[in-house]
Structures are given as structure tokens and as C-alpha cells.
Amino acid sequence: MSKKISSRAEDYSQWYNDLVIRGGLADYSPVRGCMVIKPYGYAIWENMKTVLDKKFKDTGHVNAYFPLFIPKSFLSKEAAHVEGFAKECAVVTHYRLMNDPNGKGIVVDPDAKLEEELIVRPTSETIIWHTYKNWITSYRDLPLLINQWANVVRWEMRTRLFLRTAEFLWQEGHTAHSTSQEAIAEAETMLDVYADFVEKWLAIPVLRGVKTPNERFAGAVETYCIEALMQDGKALQAGTSHFLGQNFAKAFEVQFMTKENKQEYVWATSWGVSTRLIGALLMAHSDDEGLVLPPKVAPLQVVIIPIFKNAEELNAVFDRVSSLMKTLKAQDISVKLNDDDQTRPGFKYAQYELEGVPVRIAIGPRDLVSGTAEVARRDTKEKQIVQIDDLETFVPALLDEIQANMFQKALKFREENTRRADTYEEFKRLLDEQPGFILAHYDGSPETEDKIKEDTKATIRCIPLNNPLEDGVCILTGKPSTQRVVFARAY
Amino acid sequence: MSKKISSRAEDYSQWYNDLVIRGGLADYSPVRGCMVIKPYGYAIWENMKTVLDKKFKDTGHVNAYFPLFIPKSFLSKEAAHVEGFAKECAVVTHYRLMNDPNGKGIVVDPDAKLEEELIVRPTSETIIWHTYKNWITSYRDLPLLINQWANVVRWEMRTRLFLRTAEFLWQEGHTAHSTSQEAIAEAETMLDVYADFVEKWLAIPVLRGVKTPNERFAGAVETYCIEALMQDGKALQAGTSHFLGQNFAKAFEVQFMTKENKQEYVWATSWGVSTRLIGALLMAHSDDEGLVLPPKVAPLQVVIIPIFKNAEELNAVFDRVSSLMKTLKAQDISVKLNDDDQTRPGFKYAQYELEGVPVRIAIGPRDLVSGTAEVARRDTKEKQIVQIDDLETFVPALLDEIQANMFQKALKFREENTRRADTYEEFKRLLDEQPGFILAHYDGSPETEDKIKEDTKATIRCIPLNNPLEDGVCILTGKPSTQRVVFARAY
Numbered sequence: 001m002s003k004k005i006s007s008r009a010e011d012y013s014q015w016y017n018d019l020v021i022r023g024g025l026a027d028y029s030p031v032r033g034c035m036v037i038k039p040y041g042y043a044i045w046e047n048m049k050t051v052l053d054k055k056f057k058d059t060g061h062v063n064a065y066f067p068l069f070i071p072k073s074f075l076s077k078e079a080a081h082v083e084g085f086a087k088e089c090a091v092v093t094h095y096r097l098m099n100d101p102n103g104k105g106i107v108v109d110p111d112a113k114l115e116e117e118l119i120v121r122p123t124s125e126t127i128i129w130h131t132y133k134n135w136i137t138s139y140r141d142l143p144l145l146i147n148q149w150a151n152v153v154r155w156e157m158r159t160r161l162f163l164r165t166a167e168f169l170w171q172e173g174h175t176a177h178s179t180s181q182e183a184i185a186e187a188e189t190m191l192d193v194y195a196d197f198v199e200k201w202l203a204i205p206v207l208r209g210v211k212t213p214n215e216r217f218a219g220a221v222e223t224y225c226i227e228a229l230m231q232d233g234k235a236l237q238a239g240t241s242h243f244l245g246q247n248f249a250k251a252f253e254v255q256f257m258t259k260e261n262k263q264e265y266v267w268a269t270s271w272g273v274s275t276r277l278i279g280a281l282l283m284a285h286s287d288d289e290g291l292v293l294p295p296k297v298a299p300l301q302v303v304i305i306p307i308f309k310n311a312e313e314l315n316a317v318f319d320r321v322s323s324l325m326k327t328l329k330a331q332d333i334s335v336k337l338n339d340d341d342q343t344r345p346g347f348k349y350a351q352y353e354l355e356g357v358p359v360r361i362a363i364g365p366r367d368l369v370s371g372t373a374e375v376a377r378r379d380t381k382e383k384q385i386v387q388i389d390d391l392e393t394f395v396p397a398l399l400d401e402i403q404a405n406m407f408q409k410a411l412k413f414r415e416e417n418t419r420r421a422d423t424y425e426e427f428k429r430l431l432d433e434q435p436g437f438i439l440a441h442y443d444g445s446p447e448t449e450d451k452i453k454e455d456t457k458a459t460i461r462c463i464p465l466n467n468p469l470e471d472g473v474c475i476l477t478g479k480p481s482t483q484r485v486v487f488a489r490a491y
Numbered sequence: 492m493s494k495k496i497s498s499r500a501e502d503y504s505q506w507y508n509d510l511v512i513r514g515g516l517a518d519y520s521p522v523r524g525c526m527v528i529k530p531y532g533y534a535i536w537e538n539m540k541t542v543l544d545k546k547f548k549d550t551g552h553v554n555a556y557f558p559l560f561i562p563k564s565f566l567s568k569e570a571a572h573v574e575g576f577a578k579e580c581a582v583v584t585h586y587r588l589m590n591d592p593n594g595k596g597i598v599v600d601p602d603a604k605l606e607e608e609l610i611v612r613p614t615s616e617t618i619i620w621h622t623y624k625n626w627i628t629s630y631r632d633l634p635l636l637i638n639q640w641a642n643v644v645r646w647e648m649r650t651r652l653f654l655r656t657a658e659f660l661w662q663e664g665h666t667a668h669s670t671s672q673e674a675i676a677e678a679e680t681m682l683d684v685y686a687d688f689v690e691k692w693l694a695i696p697v698l699r700g701v702k703t704p705n706e707r708f709a710g711a712v713e714t715y716c717i718e719a720l721m722q723d724g725k726a727l728q729a730g731t732s733h734f735l736g737q738n739f740a741k742a743f744e745v746q747f748m749t750k751e752n753k754q755e756y757v758w759a760t761s762w763g764v765s766t767r768l769i770g771a772l773l774m775a776h777s778d779d780e781g782l783v784l785p786p787k788v789a790p791l792q793v794v795i796i797p798i799f800k801n802a803e804e805l806n807a808v809f810d811r812v813s814s815l816m817k818t819l820k821a822q823d824i825s826v827k828l829n830d831d832d833q834t835r836p837g838f839k840y841a842q843y844e845l846e847g848v849p850v851r852i853a854i855g856p857r858d859l860v861s862g863t864a865e866v867a868r869r870d871t872k873e874k875q876i877v878q879i880d881d882l883e884t885f886v887p888a889l890l891d892e893i894q895a896n897m898f899q900k901a902l903k904f905r906e907e908n909t910r911r912a913d914t915y916e917e918f919k920r921l922l923d924e925q926p927g928f929i930l931a932h933y934d935g936s937p938e939t940e941d942k943i944k945e946d947t948k949a950t951i952r953c954i955p956l957n958n959p960l961e962d963g964v965c966i967l968t969g970k971p972s973t974q975r976v977v978f979a980r981a982y
Contacts, residue, residue, distance in 0.1 A: 027622065030565075031609060034558035036622050039637065042555045064533045067525035068611075068642055068658050069581070072588070074521075076596045087588055090560070091599050092611065094582040095646040097563070105567045108582050108608055117599055118522060120559075120583065120611070131518065131527050140833075146530060151559055151642065155586040167559050342631075 033159040033166030043299035069118035074126040078251040084218020088155035090120040129252040162279035170274030183267035194239035203294040203406040209462025221245035233435025235488035241271035291356025307364030441481035443474035524650040524657030534790035560609035565617040569742040575709020579646035581611040620743040653770035661765035674758035685730035694785040694897040700953025712736035724926025726979035732762035782847025798855030932972035934965035
């Protein structure tokens with residue numbers, strides 16, 4: 001607590017880890033690549049879940065739950081899917097342990113070997129489409145609009161807290177439709193749901209676009225995505241929504257009877273966001289003092305710190321603010337009075353700054369005499385003196401202002417860090433000297449994309465939706481191009 | 492839909508499966524012992540979660556998330572725990588798949604073998620107490636009151652939908668305290684939370700008690716439980732709360748500095764309920780027509796079925812009930828109007844009966860003339876004619892009455908099926924002829940309990956809290972006993 005966290009300028013990567021660990025959001029675990037999400041971090045995830053779940057239900061979806069394990073053979077049924085997903089997975093091979101016959105501890109019982117290995121789901125398309133086969137026979141069974149909140153495991157070699165962990169929490173929507181158009185509309189609707197959530201709740205502006213074939217989800221016909229820019233100029237994919245065509249329906253033989261009495265394969269989408277969003281939230285807004293949380297997802301929105309020397313002074317503050325606290329709570333604003341008498345106010349200030357609590361109110365004996373309080377906002381660190389009687393209207397308005405300001409600040413940052421490059425030299429120089437989104441022409445071929453990635457580690461983050469057409473030439477090959485796409489180095 | 496489900500008298504076990512499958516609650520999966528929880532079943536679980544989560548938070552708990560995987564060696568650190576849990580587990584041995592060098596499909600990459608196998612958590616005491624070691628140093632860090640909503644896996648040989656599945660969903664609370672008394676109070680508080688939830692929301696009366704050492708959780712000093720009686724006279728353990736003493740703190744070396752500056756081991760509890768509660772809910776209340784759901788957890792509480800021959804008649808009903816629907820929704824009552832014109836009303840009635848929707852309202856053209864509706868309640872199947880204008884007060888009151896009636900009915904059933912046995916012959920005869928709870932004396936020895944279980948398959952479900960003392964003799968050995976305990980065959 002006493003030691004400051006690393007600064008962004010000093011060591012961006014360490015700064016991020018300090019935010020997560022010292023901010024009390026997560027902890028390393030004894031299992032390689034897996035983390036413990038601590039109560040404060042989990043509370044942010046719960047707030048995200050609550051909002052997203054309501055948005056899913058408001059758009060007609062219901063929740064369900066599918067098994068954690070997937071039979072190994074399922075993964076190879078969809079040709080592209082197996083290439084993209086079947087490799088780095090946790091594999092269950094046995095179902096029993098036994099006492100070590102040679103001494104201490106326990107060992108795997110060699111007799112309890114599974115006939116077919118089970119894979120811990122890296123994503124659930126395969127088991128869900130296997131199941132949908134039994135649920136869908138007629139157009140009357142469609143659309144099927146199902147979401148699942150679950151844990152998934154991908155055995156990543158290089159992991160980072162929240163951003164890339166072997167196990168992570170997410171939601172995955174899996175929908176089935178009778179027409180291609182309806183499925184595409186669904187994939188687009190869910191992209192909009194994600195974009196709206198990330199912009200209005202997390203206060204992070206996003207680009208909406210589609211991926212190039214190289215970056216597409218394994219098994220998708222089109223992958224829609226939202227891309228955000230972090231403070232170090234690297235991009236972060238914040239959510240994806242896939243139009244799967246009939247690929248999974250064909251792989252799992254899911255047909256339906258149309259109104260015209262014909263058998264047709266079902267059209268599909270899938271879409272997901274994960275605890276990775278917490279990583280995005282941290283990197284988009286936080287500063288060298290610690291977290292800066294947007295009020296709409298902050299577990300604690302307002303903290304009141306009484307300045308007191310004895311119980312009498314504490315009680316005086318408490319009496320003065322108790323109706324304020326009640327009024328704020330009635331408006332669903334979370335507020336807490338920190339009456340710890342073992343810790344100095346300055347220490348508390350630093351702690352709440354580190355934890356990113358949006359509004360801090362300090363009230364001492366002299367404030368009570370003058371009827372005022374000192375209100376500090378976390379985003380700009382400005383302080384002002386406010387009449388205590390005005391706080392019940394001032395605080396909700398300030399929370400709204402902070403939310404709006406955080407978005408505007410992040411938007412300004414993105415605008416300032418979105419540049420155009422017309423030559424490969426300029427492109428490479430920008431990546432190294434002023435990293436951010438780079439709008440550039442390319443010739444549309446996977447080979448060019450691969451070569452640029454190999455040279456520069458930059459990838460095409462997306463082709464923005466409603467992208468303006470513009471004649472130009474590919475920065476690498478000089479071949480003609482009709483639009484700029486968005487490049488960046490990415491998380 | 493057209494075929495009736497099996498009756499309880501005919502085949503109780505098939506009746507239960509029919510409820511689950513035909514009621515649309517869950518489905519079998521291709522993974523042995525794992526089920527798919529369908530949207531209707533999951534909606535019940537969501538309702539349960541919402542209520543429980545609020546109760547946990549109201550009693551001071553916060554949520555967090557710990558890894559799915561547990562290093563194998565952790566399981567053997569607590570001696571009793573390993574005996575109870577380390578055996579039937581899913582074991583992850585590899586982390587990569589590869590294309591089969593001999594042809595099609597994919598195989599486990601033999602080079603990707605884990606140094607130490609990982610166990611898919613059957614419960615999380617070990618990994619959580621390993622983590623708590625880093626979080627607890629002083630009495631100021633206590634109590635630590637954490638809950639986790641998660642999936643767990645126990646490789647059960649004989650599985651039944653909801654009641655016993657290899658993977659299931661649950662919550663597990665894990666708390667740390669500075670004194671034994673405080674931990675015991677916590678375990679008892681959570682038992683009360685569970686009992687209150689099961690009785691007031693699920694409408695199932697429960698016995699509160701403690702387990703005998705034979706039936707205790709592996710690693711616990713005391714296991715508190717709530718036990719419910721199903722319609723076939725078998726008991727079902729609906730929730731447990733464990734006082735773990737210092738067993739896990741000692742196994743994982745978790746000590747804290749007391750106010751008096753001494754190092755002491757931390758005191759622990761853990762407590763959990765699972766999707767098994769859905770099984771209890773089904774078996775406690777349902778009948779030969781299908782599910783009977785208590786209004787407080789029913790995904791749909793009220794369904795309105797318009798009787799109509801054309802769009803005009805449908806619209807007339809819709810216009811008449813739209814303000815009613817709005818009023819009910821404003822009171823958080825879920826209500827739906829089924830305007831499907833492809834299905835006859837009688838078919839809809841049967842379907843909603845199968846699904847256990849508490850209140851059904853039918854309104855046709857003649858009803859509109861008379862200003863009345865036919866209201867049918869699912870629990871008693873009684874119908875009555877009610878003025879449409881009265882429905883907005885009648886329906887909420889009826890839902891409350893159904894909730895209360897279902898509890899009373901289940902309580903009466905339990906009272907009628909709780910008997911005393913004073914001899915072993917009587918005990919055995921009751922188990923076969925009139926199964927239910929049997930109150931009997933036993934001599935308190937694990938051997939007697941084992942012998943009775945071996946002879947009769949009945950176990951001691953609990954020693955009720957505040958059990959009246961009564962001198963008697965053990966039904967098996969004739970040795971003296973000071974209290975009756977509750978025996979039953981159990982799920």
C-alpha cells in the first residue's frame with residue numbers, strides 16, 4: 001500500500017500487473033496460466049454480467065448450460081474449427097486416482113483410462129451443435145437463441161492476468177436460424193450490443209468491423225469484432241460475433257423442415273465476451289496512481305472518509321451523512337463510510353485512489369461547522385468544496401459526468417493515436433514511434449497480411465463497417481486497393 | 492406432448508426422468524454422466540441463484556473465482572479429505588492435441604504431458620486454502636467471507652439427471668475466522684440461510700441437523716445439513732454447511748497473528764448447495780400430470796390463454812388483458828400471453844400443466860361479454876371464475892396462496908411419513924412398506940451405522956438440532972441410547 005505502483009512510462013507491463021495485483025483484482029494461482037479472481041475483480045465482472053445478461057434477454061435470448069467436457073472426436077468434425085481450436089487444450093484421459101502403491105500420496109489409476117479422451121471446452125460450438133441436432137426439426141423450432149455463462153480453457157503458452165489466461169470466464173451465445181439473412185442480422189445485433197455495452201458502461205470507444213479471413217474465428221464465414229485502443233497504443237479485441245453460415249450445421253447434420261416442406265441446413269451464429277474485458281477496462285483508463293473505474297461498473301462508487309480524532313467526532317460525521325447515504329443507496333449508488341480508526345485519512349485516500357473509486361468525500365469537524373465537504377473525483381483528481389446538503393443531487397450528477405468524461409478522454413486518445421500511413425516506411429516508423437491504429441491500404445491477400453505481420457508484428461484489426469471507399473495502393477506490394485483497413489499491434 | 496408422462500405409482504424413477512426430459516428442464520449429453528441444462532431448467536437455477544446470492548451478500552459474503560484445476564498433490568494434503576474426494580475425479584494429463592500422424596482425426600500429443608497431473612475440482616477447499624495462506628497474516632484480515640459460483644466434477648458411476656451428475660453447478664462458500672466459536676456460528680448461520688431458502692422459496696420443509704461421523708464431509712469436524720423427504724419416502728440432502736476446525740489451515744499452513752501477537756491457525760467453514768436442488772424441487776411437488784413449481788422460483792408464473800377463432804377475437808382478448816399484464820409485471824410477476832394460432836387451447840393447457848406454470852388464465856369471447864376469466868391453479872388443479880377486473884389483486888394473492896399451500900402439503904406429507912421404530916424388525920418393515928423418515932435409537936457407534944446400512948440401505952440422515960433427549964436402546968445392538976436419530980433411504 002505504501003509503495004507506489006510502477007508508472008506507465010517506466011514499465012507499462014509492470015504497471016498493468018501492479019494494477020491487477022495491488023488493486024486487489026486478481027492473484028496468481030499455483031496452476032500454470034490460471035488466476036484467482038479476487039472479490040474486488042469479481043465484483044466488476046458481476047456488474048458486467050448483470051448488464052450484459054439483461055441486454056441478451058432484452059434481445060430475446062435465454063440462458064442454458066452445456067457440458068464442460070467435449071469428446072475429442074467432436075473437435076475434428078468441422079474442418080476449419082479443428083485447425084483453430086483443437087491444439088492447445090486441457091485433455092482429460094483418466095477418471096480415477098488411487099493411493100500410491102509405492103508409498104505416499106496419490107497417483108493416477110492406470111485402469112481408469114477413458115476410452116475416448118475428453119477435452120475441457122475451449123469454446124462450445126461442437127457440443128452445442130451436436131445437441132441442437134436433437135432440438136431442431138422444423139422451422140417452428142427456429143430461431144433458437146441461447147447463451148451460456150461458463151468457464152473455458154485454452155492452454156496458452158504466454159499468459160497475462162485477465163488478458164490471456166488458460167482458464168477464463170465468458171459468455172458464449174449460440175443461435176440457430178432458418179435463413180442466412182436472419183443469422184447475419186443476429187451477428188450484427190450482438191456486435192451492436194457489445195459495442196453499446198463497452199462504450200456506455202466501460203467508457204471505452206470501439207471500432208466496429210469485420211476481420212480479414214486470416215483473423216477470422218475458426219469455422220466462421222464472417223467474424224465481426226469490436227476493437228479498442230489501449231494507452232500504450234496497442235489494440236485489444238474486446239468482443240467478437242461470428243456468422244457461421246451452415247458450417248456447423250453441416251458438420252453435425254442439423255437440418256430443419258422449411259415452411260415449404262424442404263429439408264435445409266440451419267444457419268448459425270456465435271458471439272462472446274470474456275473476463276478479458278476487465279483487462280481492457282484497466283488499460284484504457286487507469287493512471288500512475290492506480291485504477292480509474294467508470295462509475296457504471298465500479299463495485300464501490302462513492303466513499304465517505306470521516307476525519308475524526310474520537311468516537312464523538314466520528315459519530316457527528318456519521319449522523320450528518322446518514323440520510324445522504326440512504327438517499328444515494330435508494331438511487332442504486334453504492335456508497336460506504338470508512339470508519340476504520342487504525343488508518344490515517346491520507347492512507348485511505350491513497351488506497352481508494354489505487355482502487356479507482358470514482359468519488360471520494362471527506363468530512364471533518366470543521367466541515368460540519370461550515371456545512372461543507374471536500375469532494376474528489378478520481379478521473380481528473382480535481383477536488384471541490386460542496387455544501388453537504390447539496391450532495392444528494394451533486395453526487396449522482398458527478399458520477400454521470402465522470403462516466404461521460406472518461407469516454408471522451410478515451411475517445412480523444414484514440415483519435416490522437418489513429419494515423420494514416422501511405423508507405424511501408426511510414427507504417428513501420430509509426431508503429432515504433434507513435435503506436436496506435438494505423439489506417440493503410442493493402443491488397444487484400446492473406447500473404448500480404450502475413451508478411452506485414454512477420455515484419456512488424458502488426459495485424460489487421462478490422463475492416464470497419466461502413467468503411468469509406470478510397471482508391472490507393474497496398475503499402476507492401478503497391479497493388480491497387482479500394483479502402484484503408486485498420487492495422488495495429490495487438491494484445 | 493400428446494403422450495402422458497409415466498405415473499408415480501407405475502414407475503417412480505421413470506416418472507422423474509419424464510418430468511426432467513418432457514418438462515424441458517434438461518437433456519442427456521454425449522459425455523457420460525454430464526447433462527445439458529435446457530433453458531427452462533436453467534431459468535429455475537437462475538432464480539435460485541438470484542435469491543441465494545442476495546442472502547449470501549446480506550450476510551456479509553462476497554464472490555470470487557478460483558481455478559478449475561487443482562494440482563494433484565494438493566488433494567493429499569488433508570488426510571481425511573483425500574480419502575473422501577481424491578478418488579473419482581477427472582484427471583487432466585496432457586495439454587495438447589495433434590493431427591493423427593497415421594491418418595484422420597486428432598490424437599493426444601504424447602510430448603505434451605503435464606509434469607504434475609491436474610484434477611478438475613470436485614470441491615475447492617484445497618486450492619482455496621492454498622490461496623488463503625497468502626491473503627491472511629493478521630486478525631485484521633479475518634473473517635474472510637468468500638463464496639464461489641462454479642462447476643465441479645465428481646466421476647460418479649451411477650448418475651441421474653440433476654440428482655447426481657458427473658459435472659454439476661453449485662456454490663461453495665469458504666470462510667476463515669479467528670475463533671472456533673465464530674466459525675461454528677458461521678456454519679450455523681449458513682445452514683439457516685439454506686433452510687430458509689428451501690422452505691420459503693422451494694416450499695420444501697427440511698430437518699436441520701448434524702451428520703454422524705460416518706456421513707461427515709471429508710475433512711470436517713462437524714457437518715450440518717438440511718434433509719428433505721421426497722414423495723417416494725426417500726430422503727434427499729438439500730444442503731450442507733461444514734465446520735472444518737483448523738484442519739485445512741493446518742494442512743496448508745495458514746496462520747494469523749492474534750491481537751495478542753500470537754501465531755494461531757485459522758478456523759474454517761465451507762458450505763454448498765447445487766443444481767441437485769432442482770431434483771429436490773421436482774420430486775417434492777410434482778404430480779402425474781407433470782411439474783408443479785412453487786411460484787417464487789417458477790420461470791413463468793402466470794400464463795394467459797386466449798380462446799379465439801380469428802385475429803379479431805385474439806385482439807379483443809389482448810386489449811382486455813394488456814393493462815393486467817402490465818400491472819402484474821410491475822409487481823415482478825412473470826406473465827405471458829400465448830397467442831400461438833397453430834395449437835389448440837386444450838393442448839396448451841396440457842403443456843403448461845406439464846411445465847408446472849402455477850396459474851393459468853383462459854379468456855374467450857364469451858368471457859369478454861361477461862367480464863370474467865377462468866383461473867386454474869396448478870397445485871390443486873382447481874378452477875374458478877374470476878372477474879377480469881379483479882385479477883390484478885386476485886392473481887398475486889393466489890400465487891402467495893399456492894406457495895403456502897405447496898409448503899403445507901409437503902409438510903403434511905413429511906409428518907405422515909415420519910415414524911418411530913423401536914425394534915429392528917419394525918424398522919426394516921417400515922423401510923419396505925412405508926418408507927419415510929424413521930426415528931430410532933442407535934448406540935452411536937460407526938459400526939452399528941455401517942451394519943444397518945449394509946442390511947437395509949438406510950443411513951442416518953441427521954441428528955436433528957435441538958433433538959429431545961429420550962432414553963432408549965439401540966435397535967440393532969440393544970445398547971443404551973439417549974436420543975432418536977433420523978434414518979431413511981436416501982438419494
